[in-house]
Amino acid sequence: MPYIPNTDADRQQMLASLGLTRLTDLYREVPASVLDPAIALPEPLSESEIMAEMRRLSEKNCDAAHYATFLGAGSYNHFSPAAVYRIMSRGEFYTAYTPYQPELAQGTLQWTYEWQTLICELTGMDVANAGMWDASTAMAEAAIMATNITKRKTVVVGSGVHPHYREVLATYAPPHGVTVQTVKATADLDNLGSDVACVILQQPNFVGTINDLSTMAAKIHAAGALFILVFDAISLGLLKAPGELDVDIAIGEGQSLGAPQQFGGPYSGMMAVKEKYTRSLPGRLAGMTKDTRDGKRGFVLTLQTREQHIRREKATSNICTNSALIALANTAYLALMGKYGLRRVAEICYNRSHYLAGQITQLPGFTLKNEGPFFKEFVVETPIPPAELNHRLLEHKIIGGLDVSDLLPNGWLLCVTEMNSRQQLDGLVSALRAITGAAEGQGNGR
Amino acid sequence: MSVLDKVVKNVTEAVDHAVHPQHGSHPHPVDPRAGAVEPLLFELSDPGRIGVSLPDDDVPVAPLPAAHLLREHLDLPELSEIDVMRHFVRLSQMNYSIDSGFYPLGSCTMKYNPKVHEDVAILPGFAMINPMQPAETVQGALEVMWGLQEALTQITGMDSITLQPAAGAHGEFTGILIIRAYLHSLGQDQRDTILVPDSAHGTNPATTTAAGFKMITLKSDAQGNVDLEQLSANLNERTVGIMLTVPSTLGLFEPNILEISARVHRAGGQVYGDGANLNALVGHIRPGDLGIDVMHINLHKTFTTPHGGGGPGAGPVAMKAHLAPFRPGPVIERYEADGAVGFRPVMPEQSIGRVKAFLGNFGMFDRAYTYIRHLGLRGLRRVSENAILNANYIRGQLAGTYWLPYDRINMHEVILSSKNLKRDYGIKTLDVAKRLIDYGFHPPTVYFPLIVEEALMIEPTETESKQTLDDFCAAMKAIAQEARENPDLLNHAPHTTKFGRLDEVTAAREPNLRWRPAAPKS
Secondary structure, eight states, X not given: OTTOOOOHHHHHHHHHHTTOOSGGGGGTTSOGGGBSOOOOOOOOOOHHHHHHHHHHHHTTBOOTTTSEEOOOTTOOOOOOOHHHHHHHTOHHHHTOOSOSSXXXXXXXXXXXXXXXXXXXXXXXXXXXXXXXXOXXXXXXXXXXHHHHHHTOOEEEEETTSOHHHHHHHHHHTGGGTOEEEEESSGGGGGGOOTTEEEEEEEESXXXXXXXXOTTHHHHHHHTTOEEEEEEXXXXXXXXXXXXXXXXXXXXXXXXXXXXXXXXXXXXXXXXXXXXXXXXXXXXXXXEEEEBTTTOOEEEEXXXXXXXXXXXGGGOSOOOOSOOHHHHHHHHHHHHHHHHHHHHHHHHHHHHHHHHHHHHHTTSTTXXXXXXXXXXSEEEEEXXXXXXXXXXXXXXXXXXXOEEOTTXXXXXXXXXXXXXXXXXXXXXXXXXXXXXXXXXXXXXXXX | OOHHHHHHHHHHHHHHHHHSOOSSOOOOOOOTTTTSSOOOHHHHOOTTOOOOOOOOOOSOOOOOOOGGGBOSOOXXXXXXXXXXXXXXXXXXXXXXXXXTSOOOBTTSOOOOOOHHHHHHHTSHHHHTOOTTSOGGGBHHHHHHHHHHHHHHHHHHTOSEEEOOOSSHHHHHHHHHHHHHHHHHHTTOTTOOEEEEXXXXXXXXXXXXXXXXXXXXXXXXXXXSSBOHHHHHHTOSTTEEEEEEESSOTTSOOOTTHHHHHHHHHHTTOEEEXXXXXXXXXXXTBOGGXXXXXXXXXXXXXTTOOOOTTTOOXXXXXXXXXXXXXXXXXXXXXXXXXXXXXXXXXXXXXXXXOOSSSSSOOHHHHHHHHHHHHHHHHHHHHHHHHHHHHHHHHHHHHHTTXXXXXXXXXXXXXXXXXXXXXXXXXXXXXXXXXXXXXXXXXXXXXESOSTTSTTEEEEOOOTTSOHHHHHHHHHHHHHXXXXXXXXXXXHHTOOOSSSSOOBOHHHHHHSOOOSOOOOOOOO
């Protein structure tokens, strides 16, 4: 077996050194009744056979390398420079663990400090932690954090927040004795109750709409609550940063920043706060310090007295391992994109999505439903059910938008990124024309 | 001074320092660009540099939203691709990793990460699919998830599973919420107390609190086992259950496990199994046969998905049938229609709800599934046997040199202690750990479990050879000898690394958590 170097001779010597003769002697404290039951697993394969089998399974999926995709909804087909994968696939990074021994982990610790700084720059916030599992769990942790800070027990969440994120919040809240209220329009925020710990909004919202949030913080703070904003990382190349909106806790999904979509995870959660909430942050923090040997700059994990391994049952979060490797990809991505690149990606997404929206709404029966400006996603009402549309688009090698008929009748949520060329956009429009034209023809014949 | 001269000087100084350790630091100003430390991305930045090529506009430029919705500044660094690549390569060279050497970090199962897994994970059919795609377009991915569900249920001896949790701690939280929902369905909301042995990992008590329960700590007896009398004394109508790590964090198999789970069940409680140490059991012992009702599995430990420098992981939760209706979803179901087999995501009927967006960390599922299919049962059995043999071999080699708190056969890891070195020579476990670095090894987990004074928690895993273990044990013995003959050498270790011990006190007292540009000089 390739991953076990010891030979039979080694094993015999090792057993003999312990005064044992066979491997089964190692199990003598285990009740015989539970030892070696039948376990049904497929027969082992060689490396070339397992690779072929996994390739076969992968080829049963419709992927963004072989299809034009217009699906987003929280997972995005953005461009990732080749250097990002080369960096994250270095064994020195991906086969290391949490930097418990800083002398042996300055690489991880320094890029973590860089990530924290980059997230602060991106969000306009004061402090960022070393990352969370993903945006959905980060948002739930942020809500719990707000209830701990304010000693209040109600969390208000806008209906424009990603439905999965709201479902995760609904799972996390009850054991903490926290109640979740969902509000439809931003106008509902004028009369916040005295038990409201925080208000959670998403910008752009789930259907891509950019809301004017300039007076939101004042309203929320007047009620003594915290403002939590879920942001789209790429949109921050153009849109006002959470810090400029006086947000208290900013939450974002890192997948857009150089990480593969890989069917929903692993992703990385960004969490950034105002300085006064630093010690309430869950998760890990890297800090700059000095080498005691010669005074040179170095990095360590710090403020660990907040964390579960020290505080145990008094900890406010149980998070331990986060999603470091994805955060590394985000760090490398932001370094490569820089000031120019991120803005440019945001502009391309904005321009191309508006072009597509303009073209689609010229087709009979397609209407744009966003209430206000949008960024890279928009929702249209379609003349035939979106599920049927999506199915028929597959013949054109196109993955269509998300069927959001539960939010709005025949609602179809489309996403356009810098990966969708004009050729793809025009291709979608002609495919739609062909599909709906045929549908109309059938209708007239009845 | 040339770079080579600098390296020679650094090495000479390091060796000199190791041989003649001096008290106090000898400060010499360090220029961050001089190669002594790697500059930060922000220090490398040069206005106007660009690190990517992006497409030109091929559609008309759309009018931007109102100016008050837009940002004015975005101060990201400006670098070219070569700047970025060299920066991260240099940072990577400042890391220790499994690919570079022995990493016996107890309770973390730092085994070799097979390279074929990385090739599988980047196949476009796995890496470039959106979790919101219709099921008909992702049948291969759903089949991988279903196959992994089946394999893990077999390996753990459970009836049902959810793959959704993102990490071990997330799995614990999920498992306890499932128990909470189950007890609620029985109308037993008065149950509010979880028993946790004092040897448990910190996530267990933190999870208990996060799930809204109180915790009672159970003391371990002199052999490291759960004290049965104390257990019974704490079981009552308020008991939610017990959280047990199997084998325990002391690296020991609990010989009374069947009796413990029977007593908890008789009191109406549930047994939660912390699967962090599943590497000791895989293929030979199924937690489901030990009376465990629900457990999490760390795919990044037993099933060798990469640790990533601190994640991502994945923490599937497997359970007995009575808990299955409450598991978070969606989970993957296999069905047959018109003679064809298909796979679809479904939400269990009384589900506690989602614990994470989408379906789970699929990028860990495809790797873990590859590992299980590659090894099969035969291979997995050899994994646990060799993991246990390696850990016992270390115990045998080092028992006379370091204090052995539990002198019995251990499982996949062994707990030693530097208590004897501390008593005789004032040498702490931290000093031993730091000195191991000079010998080229990553130190074991230290000061955990909390109940063992000056603990060294050593988990070699099955992927290490006897030769590596012999080298490690020789280093441990040499360090014990140094503790006697030249304790000062240990107090100041490591000596051979680019970085010595870092000032953690100042880091916590005056936190510097982000870089800021120096204020312009007026």
